Amino acid sequence: xxxxxxxxxxxxxxxxxxxxxxxxxxxxxxxxxxxxxxxxxxxxxxxxxxxxxxxxxxxxxxxxxxxxxxxxxxxxxxxxxxxxxxxxxxxxxxxxxxxxxxxxxxxxxxxxxxxxxxxxxxxxxxxxxxxxxxxxxxxxxxxxxxxxxxxxxxxxxxxxxxxxxxxxxxxxxxxxxxxxxxxxxxxxxxxxxxxxxxxxxxxxxxxxxxxxxxxxxxxxxxxxxxxxxxxxxxxxxxxxxxxxxxxxxxxxxxxxxxxxxxxxxxxxxx
Numbered sequence: 141x142x143x144x145x146x147x148x149x150x151x152x153x154x155x156x157x158x159x160x161x162x163x164x165x166x167x168x169x170x171x172x173x174x175x176x177x178x179x180x181x182x183x184x185x186x187x188x189x190x191x192x193x194x195x196x197x198x199x200x201x202x203x204x205x206x207x208x209x210x211x212x213x214x215x216x217x218x219x220x221x222x223x224x225x226x227x228x229x230x231x232x233x234x235x236x237x238x239x240x241x242x243x244x245x246x247x248x249x250x251x252x253x254x255x256x257x258x259x260x261x262x263x264x265x266x267x268x269x270x271x272x273x274x275x276x277x278x279x280x281x282x283x284x285x286x287x288x289x290x291x292x293x294x295x296x297x298x299x300x301x302x303x304x305x306x307x308x309x310x311x312x313x314x315x316x317x318x319x320x321x322x323x324x325x326x327x328x329x330x331x332x333x334x335x336x337x338x339x340x341x342x343x344x345x346x347x348x349x350x351x352x353x354x355x356x357x358x359x360x361x362x363x364x365x366x367x368x369x370x371x372x373x374x375x376x377x378x379x380x381x382x383x384x385x386x387x388x389x390x391x392x393x394x395x396x397x398x399x400x401x402x403x404x405x406x407x408x409x410x
Contacts, residue, residue, distance in 0.1 A: 159368060160406075165361040165375040165382070170218055171332075173209060174325050180206045181315075181322040188311045191304040196311065197288070203269075203314050204279045206322070210266050216258055216321055222328045223255040247331075254324040261320050269317055274299075332360055338406040346371075346386040346399030350409075354380065364406035371399055 166172035184202035187195045209215065230248050233239050269275060278296055281287035290297035299307065341348060352358060361382060363373045374385045386403045387396040 159366055160364050161367050161372075163363045163365070163373050163375065165363075165377055167358050167361060167377055167382075170222070171359045173213075173215065173218070174222075174329055177206060177209060177215070177322060177325050178329055180209070181318060181326070184311075184315060184318070188308065188315060191308075193300045196300060196304075196307050199311055200275075200278060201282065203311075203318065204275065204282060206318055207266065207269055207275070207279070210321065211270065214263065216261070216263060216265070219321055219324045219328065220255050220258050223251050223258075223324055226328065226331045227251040227255070251327065251331075254327060257320065258324060265320055266317065269314060275314075332410050333362065333408070335410045336408050338362065338364060338408040341405055341407045343384060343386050343399075343403040343405065346401065346403055348384040348386075348403075348405075349381065351381050352379070358409055360408075360410045362406075362408035362410070364408075365403075369403070371403060373405070 164175065166175055180202045184199050184206070187199035187202065190196070190198070227248050230244060230251070233244055234241065274295065277293060278288060281292050284292075288296060299310075361375065361377060363375065363384060365371060365373065365386075370389050371386045372389060374387055376383050376385075384405075386399045386405075388399050390396055
């Protein structure tokens, strides 16, 4: 029997300790945006530690993608709303018996502090990055396959050949600017994921369907499966129902096929 104890790991990453993979499906556009920002910021932070030119290129590419997302709407205001909402939800637990009041107050203060920082940053906090001619030139060429080659962007090539310490300092400055919104996004996602304990479900012949209650608003669907089953979920979700179809991995050269056996998995609906 496969161990399906309700302990979640990171999004889409196998847990060496528990051998599970978590797949997430956003149920709102706001959650979709937050998940993309989290993914790109983690990617930028990871590659910034790579001293090679290709590591720096990858970090810059992630920074530019975050800038593109932040330019599509008032993400700052959306994050502030979520921080306020979670602070209000946590505040309702103050009168609940058995709650660690010290820990609860710490979480609420942290949320309020993040919201205050975002408010003080102002709606134009990201302008220094948007108005950076160096980044703008890279972003324009990045839309072309291979468009950031040395012959296209000699200034970029020169910068990439500077000592890693200099490139690292500049990357840290850009990441510091993005952190103003990315850290609050990570906090919102952490609280969202921790809101509900996962429950064990069974997909009969590899298929699971669920009708969502019409009087409740859900933001995120999480599916946890053992890493060694050779299966992964394909998730489709609408306003009133979601479907999970477990698919058998058969390699990159073969089309995957739906599993024909019952599949146990963990489900969180937040």
